[in-house]
Amino acid sequence: MLETRVVIYLSNRHIHVSREDLDVLFGKGHVLTKTKDLIQPGQFACAEHVTIEGPGGSLHEVRILGPERGETQCEVLASDTFTLGLPGCPVRESGHLEGSFPFTIVGPAATLRKSRGLIVAKRHIHFDLESAPRYGVQDGEIVQLRVPGERGAILENVVCRVLQNYALECHLDFDEGNAVGIRNHAFGELIKA
């Protein structure tokens, strides 16, 4: 009997920055200040935040999540894309930045124009290598997630990501959490397509 119950965490808009961009935005050699470990091993929230600008408006106090990444990537809510004046910003898996939208980052040391890296995060579930077989899923597999409740829904196109150093959890964003009426640490049921 396969397991189906998955814990859900809700992500707000946030940004991952490269070493090079951190130097530009916060000054050469700046070291990120960890304020909280996240569920995923090695990932952490930082004290540092930036402003994200688009042609229609700005998002203030967008949190940096560490550690530094190979390429800067900002994950906004679908609702934010209207604030920024960037409707149509693509829904993407983390790190899949081909065709992602250009945007501007305002840090304390400088303003940086990026030619790509703005995405709306695709619904996903992290699995470690031991958990994936218990749920019967493989890396890259698309499943559904049923969220029970008064605003219950079956969310489609949820991608499973399996990696050694992941911890088992589903990531939805604030728009999705509000639409289905849940808070952090709610549970959903994985449904195989």
Add this chain to the structure above:
Amino acid sequence: MLETRVVIYLSNRHIHVSREDLDVLFGKGHVLTKTKDLIQPGQFACAEHVTIEGPGGSLHEVRILGPERGETQCEVLASDTFTLGLPGCPVRESGHLEGSFPFTIVGPAATLRKSRGLIVAKRHIHFDLESAPRYGVQDGEIVQLRVPGERGAILENVVCRVLQNYALECHLDFDEGNAVGIRNHAFGELIKA
């Protein structure tokens, strides 16, 4: 063969006001200024807006929808309930205000404290008397609505409301629209439970 295709309109936060409260908020005898007819016959957007206050914050420029109603009712987004400091605000059908939350309305003439009337709108589909049999639904019936697309979902607990002077359309709110990646005038598929 029953029909299943339903057009979807997305609602932002808004307020319906009683004649009595309109007198208090805008001055005795104030007449609402229609700016746009809505799809539902007789319903219209107004030039007038108010500020809604909760213990944690305020929502500015909340649009009044006309005509006047028997009892004042403010429909906010689930995301707004955190801005207002009123998490747990109940999900309700329009007009079902038992147990709804208290809130404060700031108008140009006065500030009005309401003991109830704040709700998050329950997903619903309006049917006129001729359309309902074509979809095989009755007033009060709970159905699902499948929204296709990259952020596709099957939304549960969608209530069917059947009335002579309704026009066929599904109402979701901005949180729900963003979560499933649609704009106004998208189409969903009604699924009978």
